[in-house]
Amino acid sequence: MWRDMTDRKTQIVVVGGGAAGLALVRKLAAKHDRATHDIILVEKNRTHVWKPLLHEVAAGSMDANSDEVGYGGHAARWGYRFFNAALERIDRDRRVIVTAPLLDEAGEVVVDRHEIRYDWLVLAMGGVSDDFGIPGVRDHAMFLESRQQADLFRRKMLNACLRANDRKPEGAEARVSVCIVGGGATGVELSAELVNAAKALRSYGLERFDEDTLQITLLEAGPKLLPALPEDVSDKVKGRLAELGVDVRTGAMVTRVGPRAVEVKDGPTIEADLILWATGVRGDHALSKITDLELSKRGQIVVEPTLRSKNDPRIFAIGDCAHCVLPGEERPVPPRAQSAGQMADHMVGQLDRAQKGQPLRDFVYRDRGALVSLSRFATHGSLMGNLIGGKMQIEGRVARLAYQSLYRLHLLAVHGPWRGTVRIAVNAINRVTRPALKLH
Template sequence: MAERKRIVVVGGGAAGIGLCRSLARRFRDTHDVTLIDRNRTHVWKPLLHEVAAGVLDPNLEEVGYGGHAARWGYRFFRGALEKIDRERQVVTTSPLLDEDGDVLLDRHEIAYDWLILAFGGVSNDFGIPGVRDHALFLEDRGQADRFRQKLLNACLRANARRAEGEDATVPIVIVGGGATGVELSAELVHAARALNSYGLESFPSDAMRITLLEAGPRLLPALGEDVVAKVEDELTSIGVDVRTGAKVTEVRADAVSVEGMEDLPATLVLWATGIRGDPAVADMSDLELSKADRILVNPDLRTVTDDHILAIGDCAHCEPPGQDGPIPPRAQAAHQMADHAVEVIAAVEAGRTPEPFTYRDHGALVSLSRFATVGSLMGNLAGGRVAIEGRLARAAYLSLYRLHIISMHGWLRGLARLAAKQLGRAVRPQIKLH
């Protein structure tokens, strides 16, 4: 009997968890598949702004890696990548610590024949003073939980002070006018309107003062100007202070400095200015990196350094032939790369030359909480990009999440989970207060 080969996937995010299911099904008779991730559970990253605002309970959305692995026939190992030894074809994970700093699992080595890196990126702070010390981020579930808890604590303090006659407010500054910043702004307005009904009787919705800053000339550069104008109008109408051309120069514990403007008071600062590669990757391996610390890959997604290592999603720098610049760090790109990675391994092991990856931009959609959904889809109508809004845009937005659920669980289980979620909405509270 031929020895089974080993495929190791590092990172169980938007692409990684569905990729492991696909690999385990495709190569069940010939390969062992292992997923490495530092977390126990998966929450779809595009939902983190809802978790942060408290309008989504992550415990109802998360998927346990261990259970998912057992169901679909791969292995899960909890740990963080520390080193890649290409010569020995081994990855090393760093020691796993508990909440008290005690070692749960010591440093560990895992051998591979194929290595797929899908561990995403980190927020780009552009070297601006105070960002890492005072701002919050939305890169994972833990950070979203931390933002929600700080938000609730701030609102509770303001509610108590207002009950005593003070004009207390909770100023929140969101830096970055991309999808995360825009969607979080709207969700926070929705949350503020609901808090009054959940015990904070002295806290009116306008006591939460939200400012959205964008250094560029407009929000959402992936969308057309007409769509962006509607987004800005909608945000302004619900009370968000939108400022474009606003270049942050410093973040302090209680304020944000903006070039050419007065300092903005801030109880909370959320940094959402875009994604870059993790600088720690340079110390993990000798893989060639871009200026933004993304892993350089060939058009077929294999790294330029090693043909048996692939990189997909936000950690990869890929410029396919004919593409104007690198593929953007978006969930749809990560999913497409994951599908292509399976075909690359199949082609190489069959003695064929892998096809280059082709990115298909299906458009961009933005949900402004319960207020509106707008975006654009790529199609044959009107020569390419078509602006949509209202119920059609909302349906398209929700379909992205449904496709992710199906990619993780298959059609039968995926549809069952979606149906259960829909039924549960009737009994769930609007806001998570714990």
């Protein structure tokens, strides 16, 4: 059993240090006295990078070392405890979670298996890309769900570019082909960032690398890109990507993925050096082994409108790992950064009410619109809310400022008003002083 600070304390355990979990533990620690409450964050990684920016890490346009948050330091600053481990099992009868052994690169045990008791448990473990059971996806495609995966893609991308640059004088085939499956925000934004990176590579020592060397194919099974945005905005984005040289194909349903090929229903097979999968969101495949809580068809934890699990009144779920259908709605709350942040805010008061034995309140999701950034080339989106009287489409500089504000709001939620403002200022300085591309 991991050491309890004291038996008389109320112990709140949050599993998952993504945007929702990290913001939640900070606010809980700020709200509760350490003499009465013990707030614990359980997370398998040691640092946090905001998931909507992983495409920039993958393209090299963002240095995650400068923007990441170390959980240990963050915990010490705000007064909660951080335990570095992955969740292995939930024992609801004994009201404990069991963490898996933490291993190093050589497979040696760093931290052994532990049990951590909880009075209240919040699962904020995020989600993973849905492979829809398509053969070969898990074996041959890369994903963009973590800092490690983004770094791996960047290294492979850079090696492919160096290889092509080196072969050009020999007259050999000098192409770098990338196939991105999924026309949502991740696929669209990564496509544009890669084009931007390719344009900059000549300035970083790859003199023979030109724009035609990089070939990007973006596949979307549905009829249009960016389902969360209006059709005319989607059309503009598709047209802009085409202008940048991206081969955009909608209605392209992938049937199989091979080591260097993507097979498409009723279409030609696409050969690719790098294949990235960015379609849909589902719960982690391991959830069914971790818990006996009710799961949706996509492997997410089914919760009531209050965000409490249907099977256990002391367990809640927020963010991408939660399947929450609100009253009067047919579809669940969408797995987006804004809904995860709103759920984290709601959970602060919800846990307080639960501890006092008061009735829980239903979560209210406020759709504030959607934005997509095409690197430095363009930004498009739509905003929703009372201030604008409904939905308003924006683009250009206004859309860019709105897009940048999303990350700034995340920094304020994670670091608090004062420290968050300082981090925003430091990031502005870093954009001027650090290289445009991270090539290592």
